[in-house]
Amino acid sequence: MATPLVVSEVAKSFTMHLQGGIRLPVVSGASFSLAAGACAVLGGPSGAGKSSILKMIYGSYAVDFGQIIVTHNDNLVDLAAADPRTVIAIRRDTIGYVSQFLRAVPRVPARDVVAEPLVARGEAAATARGRAEALLARLNLPERLWDLPPATFSGGEQQRVNIARGFITDHPILLLDEPTASLDKANREIVTAMIAEKKEAGVALLGIFHDQEVRDAVADRIIDVTDFAPDRHAA
Numbered sequence: 001m002a003t004p005l006v007v008s009e010v011a012k013s014f015t016m017h018l019q020g021g022i023r024l025p026v027v028s029g030a031s032f033s034l035a036a037g038a039c040a041v042l043g044g045p046s047g048a049g050k051s052s053i054l055k056m057i058y059g060s061y062a063v064d065f066g067q068i069i070v071t072h073n074d075n076l077v078d079l080a081a082a083d084p085r086t087v088i089a090i091r092r093d094t095i096g097y098v099s100q101f102l103r104a105v106p107r108v109p110a111r112d113v114v115a116e117p118l119v120a121r122g123e124a125a126a127t128a129r130g131r132a133e134a135l136l137a138r139l140n141l142p143e144r145l146w147d148l149p150p151a152t153f154s155g156g157e158q159q160r161v162n163i164a165r166g167f168i169t170d171h172p173i174l175l176l177d178e179p180t181a182s183l184d185k186a187n188r189e190i191v192t193a194m195i196a197e198k199k200e201a202g203v204a205l206l207g208i209f210h211d212q213e214v215r216d217a218v219a220d221r222i223i224d225v226t227d228f229a230p231d232r233h234a235a
């Protein structure tokens with residue numbers, strides 16, 4: 001089986017246009033790969049570049065240098081050089097993502113927010129809604145909220161909608177940016193179990209978890225992002 005994702009010599013800096021074009025190097029020489037059926041965790045202090053790495057892998061941030069090779073529909077694709085259409089196809093079929101905060105679409109009920117990635121992959125709307133309801137119930141989101149848009153939900157409720165949306169598909173790669181940050185202990189344990197099930201199903205996971213208990217429960221490997229600090233290479 002092909003390695004689902006290989007990150008090779010990736011570098012990224014931000015240009016601060018409002019501050020006279022100052023360049024802020026964030027990571028350099030980032031290299032690692034993800035294995036199917038395992039969860040790798042990005043470690044390192046605040047500001048080390050963990051979220052930036054996840055966002056590059058999801059195609060949200062441009063990559064300055066290096067390659068991100070994804071096995072996408074049996075082909076190897078360099079996401080770092082992919083056109084927007086390819087990035088959209090990779091997100092539909094190959095890479096799922098649970099962001100730190102839900103980007104709520106106005107007027108779309110929670111149930112449909114969760115079902116949408118399955119519908120985008122061609123699943124019948126009724127089947128997708130049924131799967132969405134099962135996930136929302138498992139994550140203890142009260143049924144009275146399912147028909148409401150999540151914009152007014154609490155932080156933890158929004159995060160559970162976000163988790164359900166990220167976990168509903170069978171994407172071979174799943175990125176998790178602090179999915180349990182706003183959750184209570186009972187729901188953190190449910191998400192930990194859901195991550196274990198993804199591993200069983202052969203999914204390659206890459207996550208950021210500040211909660212030590214969750215990290216210890218899910219991590220097969222820690223990738224220390226301080227190894228990719230730009231000044232380390234300049235020295």
Ligand SMILES: Nc1ncnc2c1ncn2[C@@H]1O[C@H](COP(=O)(O)OP(=O)(O)OP(=O)(O)O)[C@@H](O)[C@H]1O
Nearest residue numbers: 014015024026044045046047048049050051052053
């Ligand atoms: N869009 C952006 N524009 C400018 N600078 C950014 C941007 N995104 C991130 N940065 C900077 O890049 C550095 C790394 O940020 P990043 O969010 O990747 O770190 P992190 O390790 O995930 O931190 P935390 O654990 O606090 O979430 C920080 O100095 C941050 O200010």
